[in-house]
Amino acid sequence: MDTVEYNDTSHTYTINGVQFPSVSTVLGMFCDFSRVPKDVLEYKRKIGRATHKTIELYEADTLDVDTVDDSVMPYFESYIKFKAAKPFRVVAAEQIVYSKKHRIAGRLDFNVVFDGNQDIWQIDAKCVAQMSPETALQTSAYVACWNEMGNAKIKRRGGLQLQPTGAIARLFPYTDKNDFLVFLNALNLYRWVSNNRR
Helix, strand or coil: CCCEEEECCCCEEEECCEEEEEHHHHHHHHCCCCCCCHHHHHHHHHHHHHHHHHHHHHHCCCCCHHHCCCCCHHHHHHHHHHHHHCCEEEEEEEEEEEECCCCEEEEEEEEEEECCCCCEEEEEEECCCCCCCHHHHHHHHHHHHHHHCCCCCCCEEEEEECCCCCCCCEEEEECCCCHHHHHHHHHHHHHHHHHHCC
């Protein structure tokens, strides 16, 4: 049994005493938020976290809807409308996954099985105005980690764009088989930068 620890400050995972970078940290090199005020970034980060927690509690049937903040409610309603239109069963939510082979880790949003289909989907939900192409790489890394851990194999993945208006969420399927190879290239670059940082 592996020993898994997470440090929220450094956003790193420690697996059996070895520190692994998070998938999102590796992909962070592609994101330039230098022009966005820090207070705005922090506000959006909090909304994202709160939305994910709200969905997690909802799926665990422990959510008190009256406690959902007004800033989060539209995103939650967007999720609910999507699930009503395309019913699914959640098989894993907010679960830490990791790869000892590639020395990476992360916390996936949720894996689902849609009604009428046995394929497991890895879904990453985003509270964003526009889906980032990096989400395709992120989901490919989570799938690799999940599959390596001996779970039932994931064959499909996608990004779920939650709407700030409360409109139905949009699913973006990712099918490019090269996504994980691109992620591994990013991982190698991340390690080179980390090892050579002055």
